[in-house]
Amino acid sequence: MATVIVTLAFGAAFAQESTAPGSPTAEPFLGGALIAAETVAEIRIHGNLSLPDAEVVALTGVTLGDAAGPDLEKTVRQRLEASGRFETVDVRRRYRSLTATDQVALVIVVRERPGARFSNPVMRALAAAGRRLMVAPILDHREGYGVAYGALTSFIDTFGPGSRLSVPATWGGHKRIALEMETPIRGSVIDRLWAVGSRGRRRHPYFDMDVDRARFAVAAQRGLPRGFRMNGEAAWEEARFAGRADRFVRTVAYLDYGDYRETPANARRNTVVVRAGIERLAIEGGAGAITRPRLDARAYRAVGRQAVLAARFFFAGASAPLPPYERALLGGSPAAGGTLRGWRAGAAVGDRIAAASMELRLPITSVLSEGRVGLRFFYDTAAVYDAGRPIRNARFREGAGAGVFFLPPGCGFPMSIDVAGDPEGGARVHVSAGFGF
Structure with missing residues (x-):
């Protein structure tokens, strides 16, 4: 029974409302007893970093001894928000004890805006x-x-x-x-x-x-x-x-599956990443819009403890001849925006391009190492050809070689040095950041 009486008293005290702000009065209570109206006995500030407690209290417009009416929390929150110094404001009413229910502790939790210490809004x-x-x-x-x-x-x-x-x-x-x-x-x-x-x-x-x-x-x-x-x-x-x-409007829509962003060495294992889309190029004064289907498919398979076999197929088509500056380039490392290692970037151009690559990546250091070092062996083939020409008539060029990749401590992407040769006996060194796929 004692517990019930205390609970009722607490609830009645919470519902009490003073008749004159700053001047608490006695009101009838349960059973004819009297209890003083709630007053602010303590103000606690949390979350402020640059503003001192006293300045936050001044912004509330509340002082110790003021009446704690039922709208006090809402009023204080509105005043603090109107100051423009806080991103979030939370005002809570707490009682200092179960017996002294007329003494309210106002707990204010704020999150400052940048530059909250300045009163001038421009500053x-x-x-x-x-x-x-x-x-x-x-x-x-x-x-x-x-x-x-x-x-x-x-x-x-x-x-x-x-x-x-x-x-x-x-x-x-x-x-x-x-x-x-x-x-x-x-x-x-x-x-x-x-x-x-x-x-x-x-x-x-x-x-x-x-x-x-x-x-x-x-x-x-x-x-x-x-x-x-x-x-x-x-x-x-x-x-x-x-x-x-030339002035033109380009519209593109594509669908991604998997995380298309490049990740550090050996992060992709036993997964597939695909981007398929279509691009429409409407050139001002042109005969008609040019449609360009695109496909970029990548697959990764773990072979052994750390080794990864990676493969990629890339295709970009064109329904009609493209302006010279829009044509696809053959050559260069995929990690540096190219398509075929062993050949210089821009060795040939065409309206359409088809390219395929395969790599075996062999990390040497442990996955727990602060830095990462590994080897890779690769084979690339690619062709560029004109619109309207079937892919079977395109001339595919090839490149193969080996390289080393390393992930310096604290670096979010690997560096790589590749040496690639072509069937005609040429060789090129490619230095790049990342894998490219």
Whole structure:
């Protein structure tokens, strides 16, 4: 019975409401007894980093001894949110003891915004921008195009958690500047949205002429059950090459299965990764749209304790002749954007390309080692040919060789050095980052 009486008293005290803020009064209680109205006896602040407790308390507008009415938590939360200094605010009412139910402890849990220590909203905005700023170097090598170097400047969480606004700028083999936006879309038919506007120039390795491109594109992605992902892109582009200027609209749709991103050495075992899609190229003033089916299929099989046998088949077609700057290139290492080791990038061009590769990767060091070293043996074959020509009439070239790959400590991707030869007796050394597939 004693327990029941205490519980009822606690509930009645919780429901009590003062008639005059800051002036607690006695109210009737269970059985005709009197109890004082609830008052704020303690204020506790949690989660603040740059703001002192006293400043947070001042923002609440509550002082010790004030009446703790039923709307106190809501009022305090609204005041703190209106200050613009907190991302989240949680206000909780607690009692200091079961006997002194008129004494309320106000517990406030906050999560500060960047720059919360500044009362000036302009200074807070500048501090928040500084906290979100990230700068990283860019160093990229593509066979036939050379080395591009520059910097990537990004503002994270610009449009909400997980979003990003970036400005990559490079010089050297690929002169390019772009503005890129990426953000997750929750509760929608798509999971993620991208938008990019860019302008760039690089020299075509086959024609030895500059290609200038301007591009604006919007892309979206949707995750599907069982490891599938649907992707779509629409882009407006302008290309200037050999004295001609083409404007066209490119639309792409493709379906992914598996993790298409490149992973470190030996990470893929006993799995399949496939990307199948179709691209439509509508050139302004052209005879008609050009359709380009694409397939990129990769398979990985563990053979032995650490060894992995990897295979890849790649095909890109075209329903009609393509502009010269859009034609597929033959040659180069797949890890550096190429298709056939043992041949220079840009050894030949064509509207269509078919390529296949097989590798045996043999890690030497243990998977527990801080750094990774291994050997690989490979065979490549590929052909480029014109639209309207059957693949059986295409000339397939071959390349084979061996190389070493190593994953330096603290590096997220492997480096590789390959030596490949062709049936005509030539040999080339390919240096690249990553595996390519």
